Amino acid sequence: MDKETKDLNQQAGLSTDGSQFLTFSLGDELYGVDILRVQEIKGYTAVTKIPNTPSHIKGVLNLRGTIVPIVELRTKFGMPTIDYTTFTVIIVVVVQDKVMGLVVDAVSDVLDIEKKDIQSAPDFGNQVDVTFLNGVGKSGDKLISLLDIDRLLLDSAGKDLSKDVPVAAAA
Amino acid sequence: MSNDFAQFQDAFFDEAAEHLAVVEEGLLELEQHPEDLDLLNKIFRSAHSIKGTAGMFGFNAVAQFTHKMETLLDLLRNGQKAVSPSIADLLLKSTDCLKTLIESVKTGAAVDEETARRLTTELAAASASDSQPAVAGSTNKVAPAGSAANCSGDRTYVIAWTPPEWLFQRGLDPLQTFKELKNLGSLTEVTLDMSRLPELADIDSEKCYLSWGMQLTTDKDQTVIESAFEFVREDSALSIQLVENKGAQAQSLITETSASAETESPKPLGEILVESGVVSRETLDQALAQQKRVGQILVEQKAATPQQVEQALQKQRQQESAAQAKKTDTTSIRVDTAKIDKLINLVGELVITQSMLSDLGSRFEMRQLPVLLERMVELERNTREIQERVMSIRMLPIGTAFARFPRLVRDLSAKAGKKIQLVLSGEETELDKTVIESIGDPLTHLVRNSADHGLEPPEERLDNNKPEVGTIRLNAFHEGGTICITVEDDGRGLNRDKILAKAIKQGLISESEKLTDDQIWPLVFKPGFSTAEKITDISGRGVGMDVVKRNIENLGGTVSIKTRKGYGTTFTLKLPLTLAIIDGMTVRVGKETYIIPLLSILESIQPKAELIKTVVGKGELINVRGTYIPMVRLYEVFASEPEYTDPKEAILLILETEGERVAVMVDEILGQQQVVIKSMEQNFRKVEGVAGATILGDGRVGFIVDVRGVLEIARHGHPVAA
Numbered sequence: 001m002d003k004e005t006k007d008l009n010q011q012a013g014l015s016t017d018g019s020q021f022l023t024f025s026l027g028d029e030l031y032g033v034d035i036l037r038v039q040e041i042k043g044y045t046a047v048t049k050i051p052n053t054p055s056h057i058k059g060v061l062n063l064r065g066t067i068v069p070i071v072e073l074r075t076k077f078g079m080p081t082i083d084y085t086t087f088t089v090i091i092v093v094v095v096q097d098k099v100m101g102l103v104v105d106a107v108s109d110v111l112d113i114e115k116k117d118i119q120s121a122p123d124f125g126n127q128v129d130v131t132f133l134n135g136v137g138k139s140g141d142k143l144i145s146l147l148d149i150d151r152l153l154l155d156s157a158g159k160d161l162s163k164d165v166p167v168a169a170a171a
Numbered sequence: 172m173s174n175d176f177a178q179f180q181d182a183f184f185d186e187a188a189e190h191l192a193v194v195e196e197g198l199l200e201l202e203q204h205p206e207d208l209d210l211l212n213k214i215f216r217s218a219h220s221i222k223g224t225a226g227m228f229g230f231n232a233v234a235q236f237t238h239k240m241e242t243l244l245d246l247l248r249n250g251q252k253a254v255s256p257s258i259a260d261l262l263l264k265s266t267d268c269l270k271t272l273i274e275s276v277k278t279g280a281a282v283d284e285e286t287a288r289r290l291t292t293e294l295a296a297a298s299a300s301d302s303q304p305a306v307a308g309s310t311n312k313v314a315p316a317g318s319a320a321n322c323s324g325d326r327t328y329v330i331a332w333t334p335p336e337w338l339f340q341r342g343l344d345p346l347q348t349f350k351e352l353k354n355l356g357s358l359t360e361v362t363l364d365m366s367r368l369p370e371l372a373d374i375d376s377e378k379c380y381l382s383w384g385m386q387l388t389t390d391k392d393q394t395v396i397e398s399a400f401e402f403v404r405e406d407s408a409l410s411i412q413l414v415e416n417k418g419a420q421a422q423s424l425i426t427e428t429s430a431s432a433e434t435e436s437p438k439p440l441g442e443i444l445v446e447s448g449v450v451s452r453e454t455l456d457q458a459l460a461q462q463k464r465v466g467q468i469l470v471e472q473k474a475a476t477p478q479q480v481e482q483a484l485q486k487q488r489q490q491e492s493a494a495q496a497k498k499t500d501t502t503s504i505r506v507d508t509a510k511i512d513k514l515i516n517l518v519g520e521l522v523i524t525q526s527m528l529s530d531l532g533s534r535f536e537m538r539q540l541p542v543l544l545e546r547m548v549e550l551e552r553n554t555r556e557i558q559e560r561v562m563s564i565r566m567l568p569i570g571t572a573f574a575r576f577p578r579l580v581r582d583l584s585a586k587a588g589k590k591i592q593l594v595l596s597g598e599e600t601e602l603d604k605t606v607i608e609s610i611g612d613p614l615t616h617l618v619r620n621s622a623d624h625g626l627e628p629p630e631e632r633l634d635n636n637k638p639e640v641g642t643i644r645l646n647a648f649h650e651g652g653t654i655c656i657t658v659e660d661d662g663r664g665l666n667r668d669k670i671l672a673k674a675i676k677q678g679l680i681s682e683s684e685k686l687t688d689d690q691i692w693p694l695v696f697k698p699g700f701s702t703a704e705k706i707t708d709i710s711g712r713g714v715g716m717d718v719v720k721r722n723i724e725n726l727g728g729t730v731s732i733k734t735r736k737g738y739g740t741t742f743t744l745k746l747p748l749t750l751a752i753i754d755g756m757t758v759r760v761g762k763e764t765y766i767i768p769l770l771s772i773l774e775s776i777q778p779k780a781e782l783i784k785t786v787v788g789k790g791e792l793i794n795v796r797g798t799y800i801p802m803v804r805l806y807e808v809f810a811s812e813p814e815y816t817d818p819k820e821a822i823l824l825i826l827e828t829e830g831e832r833v834a835v836m837v838d839e840i841l842g843q844q845q846v847v848i849k850s851m852e853q854n855f856r857k858v859e860g861v862a863g864a865t866i867l868g869d870g871r872v873g874f875i876v877d878v879r880g881v882l883e884i885a886r887h888g889h890p891v892a893a
Contacts, residue, residue, distance in 0.1 A: 030417045041541075043702065048763070048864075048871055048872040048873065049811070050474045050855075050858055050861070050874075051808070051809035051810055051811065051858065051860060051861065051874070052809070052810060052858070052859055052860065052884070059872075059873065060851070060855065060864060060872045062870055062871065062872050065849070065866065066849065066853065066854065067850065067851055067853070067854060067855070067864045068854050068873055069854055069855040098853070098854045098855070099854045100855075102852060159254070159578070162483070
């Protein structure tokens with residue numbers, strides 16, 4: 001496929017060979033989620049804390065009448081928390097039939113990443129838990145960790161968010 | 172199944188369920204009044220509707236099975252066969268089978284073909300044994316042919332008939348032809364081919380687009396059969412073939428399978444080969460055993476690692492379960508048109524009020540303030556009324572939940588060898604659809620329990636000067652803001668000594684404990700508790716009573732027991748009218764707002780310091796007019812920041828849950844309001860101590876306190892260590 005058609009396709013929002021990802025940043029790192037799983041992006045608003053839940057569950061939010069749990073992705077990954085800025089957003093994703101929000105530092109871009117530019121998740125043994133990654137993608141000189149949000153937000157039973165330990169701290 | 176009817180299928184399933192209920196109810200009643208013709212007609216009509224619509228949607232298995240039932244019903248209706256217990260039983264079993272057939276179409280689950288086939292044969296047998304004298308009565312000449320159907324001179328013909336398109340235009344009725352064929356011998360495997368049927372818009376109602384296939388077993392020869400088609404022979408495509416060898420039968424089997432493959436999932440290739448006799452079952456099994464899963468092959472060829480395959484499989488399973496969940500999730504509700512009309516009127520009023528308000532707002536002056544306030548009052552009234560009406564849409568009479576019990580009790584009494592009559596009352600009591608759906612299982616369990624444990628066998632009853640027939644009474648009525656359902660039996664009552672002995676054996680209580688009756692009865696709700704001497708398949712496995720209690724409590728209700736030895740037992744379920752809205756007290760703890768269900772609040776007090784005592788330095792008790800009640804600080808349970816830690820400054824709410832009282836400490840009472848319960852489970856999971864969430868006036872989320880859960884956390888600590 002020549003570059004022109006590919007650009008045209010991209011303008012028309014058509015994925016070529018691969019998928020589109022919404023990318024966002026946590027600190028210096030870039031992450032991506034499958035764009036088809038994203039319902040909406042909204043600015044950060046205060047949430048209601050849920051009693052007795054793991055710390056990465058930030059709380060719940062009223063999203064036009066439905067109660068949506070909000071996950072603090074930094075805490076989930078065991079990264080230090082930072083103060084929220086005007087860039088802090090909530091990415092609302094659909095995980096199986098559930099709607100959830102992810103608090104991230106900032107959204108950056110929607111990227112087409114071709115299959116050939118995606119390699120499987122690196123193996124760090126038990127030093128770093130990467131089971132929630134589908135793989136890592138390249139775009140220019142950027143590295144994007146592609147999240148498997150099903151794995152990230154649901155445990156194997158497909159229900160429970162109560163996993164106590166932030167995944168990255170499991171080691 | 173991707174046909175144009177897809178959107179109407181849900182309606183079919185709803186309707187079929189209703190018709191099935193009518194059939195079942197009717198059959199049960201028919202057992203009592205076998206000669207009630209109106210009843211038979213009613214049953215027949217419902218069965219007929221199921222057949223008709225099932226056929227329309229192409230659910231051939233359902234249609235064919237119902238057809239067999241209908242044949243028998245028709246004979247009963249025409250008085251050619253009397254309703255006997257065995258026939259009623261057969262029909263009831265067939266109704267069950269039909270239910271599973273329809274269910275399998277709906278969910279795509281596997282069909283119990285064995286039962287279906289057995290029942291089909293039984294139905295056919297019951298109809299056939301009866302149709303013969305009937306035929307003999309109507310046409311003498313043919314009778315010997317009918318009764319000779321099983322003679323050695325019988326031959327089976329496969330007939331395929333496509334009538335000419337002008338059939339109806341000439342006023343001819345294909346049914347006449349079938350009647351005539353039936354008189355010749357036994358007509359089986361009649362199939363209707365609707366493949367030539369055009370789109371509805373293109374149908375010429377006077378044209379015949381149908382064709383039939385059938386098998387006729389008779390001792391007559393081919394010319395006689397052909398004569399049956401005499402009037403319609405012209406322009407017909409007619410083939411009559413004598414079936415002699417097995418091969419031909421196999422042939423017909425293959426074509427039959429391929430014909431039904433359109434609607435049902437096709438049979439695997441191997442099955443068809445075995446059925447047609449090309450390969451033997453063993454050969455097939457061997458071949459299948461050699462077959463490998465795709466994943467295995469890929470791994471062997473090193474195209475994928477086992478982990479990748481495992482991941483892919485897991486994904487597949489997830490998708491399957493998600494798809495399954497979606498399939499079964501759609502439910503609908505039938506609403507009285509009057510309710511909807513009223514709602515539409517109210518919405519009309521709301522729109523008018525809204526436009527008046529916006530009109531007022533666009534050129535508002537201070538002197539119009541009274542008008543504005545008046546409009547606001549109107550708006551509030553409108554909104555409240557609409558809310559009530561919308562809620563009432565979800566309200567159904569509890570009779571729908573009771574409907575299954577006559578059948579259940581009938582089967583139970585037969586199984587347990589007891590004589591039981593069931594008395595239902597209060598069926599018209601309305602309550603929320605979700606509540607009705609959720610109380611079905613607990614109620615079933617209680618009724619089973621009464622039938623199995625509660626009621627005595629007939630001899631024992633007679634010995635005790637009781638009527639031979641035991642009675643189970645189901646009653647529903649409103650009481651305050653709740654609905655009460657009682658399950659009452661006039662059996663032997665709970666056995667105090669047995670329960671005590673069992674409880675001591677299970678280590679639930681110690682031997683030295685002196686318990687009052689009211690403390691003993693709830694023991695039967697403990698998990699694994701059953702005093703039945705022998706385990707029956709009706710009940711007695713010790714699962715159940717605890718499940719009953721848990722289910723009812725999940726609905727925000729309570730179960731209580733009243734029993735008198737020798738006179739019977741009454742279980743009383745108290746349930747909220749609706750699960751969607753509760754009256755709540757909004758309270759504040761620090762910055763958080765919580766809602767406490769009004770039903771559980773007894774009173775609120777501002778305690779004096781000297782009323783609060785501690786036990787072992789920690790457990791706090793508050794003296795409320797002479798009774799010490801345990802005190803729970805809500806901020807400790809919910810790990811939040813309070814404004815006051817000193818009970819003197821705070822407010823204590825005295826709450827009651829399951830007969831226990833507890834004082835809960837909060838910062839401030841904000842007010843009382845109706846709140847709409849929003850599910851936490853929908854997008855998250857159940858949170859201990861929280862019954863649900865709601866949206867507060869400022870758009871934020873507030874939690875509804877689960878009093879029981881809070882008490883549990885206070886006693887046993889947090890389920891998730893924070």
